[in-house]
Amino acid sequence: MSLKIAVVDDHSLFRKGLINLIQAIDANFEVVLEAGNGKELLELLQPQNLPDLLILDLDMPIMDGHETTLALRKKYPDLGIIMLTMKNDEHSLIRMLRAGVNGYLNKDVEPEELKSAITAVHQNGYHYTDSLTGLLIQAVREPKDPEQASLNEQEMKFLQYACSEYTYKEIADKMCLSEKTIDGYRARLFDKLGVKSRVGLAIHAIKNELIQI
Numbered sequence: 584m585s586l587k588i589a590v591v592d593d594h595s596l597f598r599k600g601l602i603n604l605i606q607a608i609d610a611n612f613e614v615v616l617e618a619g620n621g622k623e624l625l626e627l628l629q630p631q632n633l634p635d636l637l638i639l640d641l642d643m644p645i646m647d648g649h650e651t652t653l654a655l656r657k658k659y660p661d662l663g664i665i666m667l668t669m670k671n672d673e674h675s676l677i678r679m680l681r682a683g684v685n686g687y688l689n690k691d692v693e694p695e696e697l698k699s700a701i702t703a704v705h706q707n708g709y710h711y712t713d714s715l716t717g718l719l720i721q722a723v724r725e726p727k728d729p730e731q732a733s734l735n736e737q738e739m740k741f742l743q744y745a746c747s748e749y750t751y752k753e754i755a756d757k758m759c760l761s762e763k764t765i766d767g768y769r770a771r772l773f774d775k776l777g778v779k780s781r782v783g784l785a786i787h788a789i790k791n792e793l794i795q796i
Contacts, residue, residue: 584611585611585612585613586609586611586612586613586635586636586701586705587613587615587633587634587635588605588612588613588614588615588634588635588636588637588638588701589614589615589616589617589618589624589628589634589636589637589638590602590605590614590616590617590618590637590638591617591618591619591620591621591623591624591637591638591639591640591643591648591651592619592639592640592643592667593619593620593640593643593644594640595619597690598617598619601638601667602614602617604694604697605638605697605701608694608695608697608698609698609701609702612698612701615634616628616634619643620643620644620645620646620647620651621639621643621645621646621647621648621650621651621654622645622646623645624637624639624651625646625651625654625655625658628659630659633659633662634662635663635705636662636663636664636665636685636701636704636705637655637662637663637664637665638665638667638701639651639652639664639665639666639667639684640667640668641666641667641668641670641675641679642668642669648666648668648679649678649679649682652664652666652679652682652683652684653682653683655683656682656683660683663685663686663704663705663708664683664684664685664686664704665684665685665686665687665688665700665701665704665710666679666684666686666687666688667688667689667690667692668687668688668689668690669689669690669691677789680786680789680790681789681790681792683790685704685708685709685710686700686703686704686709686710688700709783709786734772734775734793737758737768738768738771738772738775739793740758741754741758741765741768741769741772742772742784742788742793744757744758745769745772745781745784745785746784746785746788751765751766751769772784
């Protein structure tokens with residue numbers, strides 16, 4: 584079955600080129616809708632015939648990628664959203680994560696990375712490059728009040744360490760616990776927060792403001 588995609592970018596030449604690229608890198612990718620800004624996209628979307636995912640430009644007139652993502656999350660919360668931008672700073676990344684994007688790519692992305700991102704968002708619900716994941720990890724600071732996260736103090740401490748570059752063995756040493764106990768914390772947080780990986784923990788912590796940056 585084809586994967587239905589919408590492309591939103593205010594630069595017509597870039598948008599047309601991106602559409603051609605998307606449809607060329609995989610025969611199952613079908614661009615079914617294009618728009619020049621978020622307002623136009625929202626007017627064109629039909630609830631009974633939605634695309635599977637959207638590829639949005641961050642910087643657009645009238646209604647930019649951030650505003651569009653916020654509006655889409657209210658009206659169509661299950662839509663996959665990949666943000667394309669020339670910005671790769673941690674502030675922009677965190678702002679978009681909090682808005683609800685599923686993937687975040689630089690506009691100079693290689694075709695294979697674009698294909699991987701589209702496939703990952705459709706199948707797994709998210710895709711972030713190694714470089715942007717690194718920015719995310721660097722942005723983590725002290726956690727907020729543990730009660731806000733519905734996690735106990737030890738779980739919040741583990742979450743803070745998990746959102747760092749420490750290995751699980753080093754985290755065990757830092758917390759004066761056995762590696763088996765740390766494995767238990769990891770499994771419990773995966774279950775409580777509904778994530779499947781360490782990167783997922785960091786992304787969830789940022790999006791839900793469980794840590795302070």
